[in-house]
Amino acid sequence: MRSLMRRIPATPVMLTAAGSLLAVAAAGTAVHLTGGASTPPHRVTTAEAQRFALARLSRFEASPAGIEITVPLRDRTIGVEGVIDYRGHHAVGRFDGAGGGLLAWDGSGVGVALDQPSGQPGPQKEGARPARLALSDAAHMPTSDWVPRRYTSDPLDSMLKLSMLLGRDRPENAQLLAQSGARWTGTAEIGGRTYDVFAAPRPTAHSGNGQPSAAPLRTGDSPLRFFVSADGELRRVTTQLPGQARLGVIDFTASRLRHAVPLAPWSQVPGTPAPRAGQESRN
Numbered sequence: 001m002r003s004l005m006r007r008i009p010a011t012p013v014m015l016t017a018a019g020s021l022l023a024v025a026a027a028g029t030a031v032h033l034t035g036g037a038s039t040p041p042h043r044v045t046t047a048e049a050q051r052f053a054l055a056r057l058s059r060f061e062a063s064p065a066g067i068e069i070t071v072p073l074r075d076r077t078i079g080v081e082g083v084i085d086y087r088g089h090h091a092v093g094r095f096d097g098a099g100g101g102l103l104a105w106d107g108s109g110v111g112v113a114l115d116q117p118s119g120q121p122g123p124q125k126e127g128a129r130p131a132r133l134a135l136s137d138a139a140h141m142p143t144s145d146w147v148p149r150r151y152t153s154d155p156l157d158s159m160l161k162l163s164m165l166l167g168r169d170r171p172e173n174a175q176l177l178a179q180s181g182a183r184w185t186g187t188a189e190i191g192g193r194t195y196d197v198f199a200a201p202r203p204t205a206h207s208g209n210g211q212p213s214a215a216p217l218r219t220g221d222s223p224l225r226f227f228v229s230a231d232g233e234l235r236r237v238t239t240q241l242p243g244q245a246r247l248g249v250i251d252f253t254a255s256r257l258r259h260a261v262p263l264a265p266w267s268q269v270p271g272t273p274a275p276r277a278g279q280e281s282r283n
């Protein structure tokens with residue numbers, strides 16, 4: 001299991017005072033934007049903050065949703081394609097690289113079931129499979145085939161953990177977003193549709209009494225970028241992982257899938273409470 005991922009320090013993910021919107025505490029990075037923008041980067045306006053505040057709520061309301069995660073490593077890329085459910089707080093997917101296999105993850109940890117060579121027990125990888133089939137594969141996976149564990153500092157784990165933080169059952173506080181340094185950095189085109197790109201607020205410094213101060217922890221834009229449509233839909237999130245020249249990317253694809261994310265194997269992760277009875281019916 002440890003051979004699957006290379007141990008690279010993870011980018012710390014922190015909560016900000018801006019309605020708990022996440023920011024990554026690391027140096028800023030550039031985002032590839034569409035050309036011809038006449039508006040320079042700026043702090044979000046009131047209207048932009050109100051739209052940005054809907055981003056994570058849009059993901060919650062659209063789940064279960066298809067998700068694609070691209071994890072850059074120094075010598076290769078790991079791709080994950082699956083389904084995430086922010087109501088049930090679970091996700092499953094199939095990854096490529098290191099032989100491939102299934103992943104099941106939540107806010108506490110990840111379970112891995114590696115593909116086996118032909119003729120041996122375990123799931124067989126039969127070329128590209130739609131994300132929804134990862135749900136069926138995971139639901140029928142024998143318990144003994146899963147290797148559950150807590151998150152590590154590996155790049156893949158960092159991206160999986162970040163993906164679980166991108167859905168929220170309420171909007172952010174738009175006023176705090178504007179006050180805490182969220183910035184509009186440009187526009188980008190994805191699939192023929194134009195999205196505004198917002199840099200998340202940086203984590204705030206804390207005063208001696210433990211309360212957040214008004215001053216940002218560091219200067220410069222956050223490397224965590226949200227690609228948001230005109231109606232507040234979150235389409236993509238990018239971030240810079242330490243030691244990597246390329247961006248990590250989380251794309252949301254199909255929305256409101258009519259497939260329940262299976263409960264197993266999260267209850268097997270050490271220290272993870274067993275799912276409540278009937279939880280799957282909420283999906």
